Amino acid sequence: MVSSISRPVPQLQCESDFGIETLPLSQEASFGSWQREIPEAYWQLGSDELVTRVREARASLGDRAVILGHHYQREDIIQFADERGDSFMLAQYAAERPESEYIVFCGVHFMAEAADILSAAHQQVVLPNMEAGCSMADMAAPADVHVAWRELGDLFGSTEDLIPVTYMNSAASLKAFCGEHGGVVCTSSNAVKVLEWAFEQGKRVFFFPDQHLGRNTGHAMGIPLEEMTLWNWRLPAGNLGGAAPEQLERSRVILWQGHCSVHQRFTTTQIEEARERHPDVQIVVHPECRYDIVQAADAIGSTAYIANYVAEAPAGSVIGVGTEINLVSRLAKENPDKTVFCLDPVVCPCSTMYRVHPAYLAWVMESLAAGHVVNQIVVPEEVQAHARIALERMLALR
Numbered sequence: 001m002v003s004s005i006s007r008p009v010p011q012l013q014c015e016s017d018f019g020i021e022t023l024p025l026s027q028e029a030s031f032g033s034w035q036r037e038i039p040e041a042y043w044q045l046g047s048d049e050l051v052t053r054v055r056e057a058r059a060s061l062g063d064r065a066v067i068l069g070h071h072y073q074r075e076d077i078i079q080f081a082d083e084r085g086d087s088f089m090l091a092q093y094a095a096e097r098p099e100s101e102y103i104v105f106c107g108v109h110f111m112a113e114a115a116d117i118l119s120a121a122h123q124q125v126v127l128p129n130m131e132a133g134c135s136m137a138d139m140a141a142p143a144d145v146h147v148a149w150r151e152l153g154d155l156f157g158s159t160e161d162l163i164p165v166t167y168m169n170s171a172a173s174l175k176a177f178c179g180e181h182g183g184v185v186c187t188s189s190n191a192v193k194v195l196e197w198a199f200e201q202g203k204r205v206f207f208f209p210d211q212h213l214g215r216n217t218g219h220a221m222g223i224p225l226e227e228m229t230l231w232n233w234r235l236p237a238g239n240l241g242g243a244a245p246e247q248l249e250r251s252r253v254i255l256w257q258g259h260c261s262v263h264q265r266f267t268t269t270q271i272e273e274a275r276e277r278h279p280d281v282q283i284v285v286h287p288e289c290r291y292d293i294v295q296a297a298d299a300i301g302s303t304a305y306i307a308n309y310v311a312e313a314p315a316g317s318v319i320g321v322g323t324e325i326n327l328v329s330r331l332a333k334e335n336p337d338k339t340v341f342c343l344d345p346v347v348c349p350c351s352t353m354y355r356v357h358p359a360y361l362a363w364v365m366e367s368l369a370a371g372h373v374v375n376q377i378v379v380p381e382e383v384q385a386h387a388r389i390a391l392e393r394m395l396a397l398r
């Protein structure tokens with residue numbers, strides 16, 4: 001069977017379904033809002049020249065540099081990656097390669113921060129485009145988190161029994177907050193185990209920044225939905241995040257109202273349509289999807305889980321996937337004996353991941369080859385120390 005991307009609404013296809021052709025940076029529609037401090041010499045370079053230049057810089061650096069590519073990066077970046085994976089796996093990989101003094105992280109800002117925290121002091125982490133952030137991570141600003149923490153402490157009489165847990169997809173400052181306040185970090189693969197640990201430490205969990213991962217994990221552990229309360233950080237201070245005091249008192253999990261703009265797009269209608277079109281379809285989705293999507297799916301798991309699920313499915317399987325399109329397209333290509341398609345026919349790439357254009361990679365690699373470090377991500381030592389505590393608590397659970 002030929003690998004295919006199912007496209008039930010052809011007029012609404014996303015260009016990434018067909019593979020994104022590298023345009024010169026100057027022709028990218030969003031270049032105006034990306035990092036502009038890249039020398040003009042890189043603005044007009046076409047795909048072939050960029051490939052040649054990245055390869056040459058890569059070869060001249062040898063083992064001194066490692067290029068990491070997150071699963072959601074586009075193909076024209078992934079082709080250069082020495083390793084690809086999720087954010088935590090990549091940060092660990094870099095830390096296990098002390099011979100690489102430069103870690104070029106093709107992903108988003110919080111991932112490069114995590115790599116800086118977990119890697120050795122002599123390793124320098126570079127993010128090709130400094131504007132590659134994460135909208136979910138940005139939803140949990142330190143000032144809002146501190147306000148919420150104070151209000152909950154006032155309500156409960158203390159925060160002693162409130163354990164902050166943050167998803168890996170968060171800023172280093174939020175990881176540090178968790179480390180400082182008896183909390184921990186989790187990934188989408190170990191969230192149940194981490195929450196079990198958290199409930200051994202206290203009565204309630206304050207889960208950041210992805211409400212969906214928090215809710216889906218709580219539900220998987222048997223916590224009723226009524227005992228999980230959303231905290232709306234957009235409300236002015238003094239509003240208890242929009243929740244009634246008695247509701248918060250009853251809650252076992254308080255969910256920060258953050259979400260991933262990519263995973264929140266999936267709908268149950270898409271799943272119903274996929275089942276109508278392919279009665280034997282298996283639906284696998286990421287836990288950053290909404291609760292109703294997860295309930296309607298056949299399987300749920302991290303990017304690594306999804307990749308394994310597809311790889312291990314028997315030949316001829318039909319699999320509808322609820323995650324970012326670059327990964328789905330790659331899985332379809334790598335599993336030509338199965339039909340693999342994205343549930344959302346109009347889903348586009350994660351727009352911030354997409355900001356890592358090959359011209360930025362060429363610029364940072366050539367700069368490193370010439371002895372200049374550009375776009376280095378440095379997490380302040382005090383933040384690192386506290387964030388490392390939260391990460392180490394998680395690692396001790398594995």
Ligand code: SF4
Pocket residue numbers: 072108133134135136137169260261262263324350351352353
């Ligand atoms: S896919 Fe979602 S969580 Fe991941 S970087 Fe993009 S916006 Fe952030």
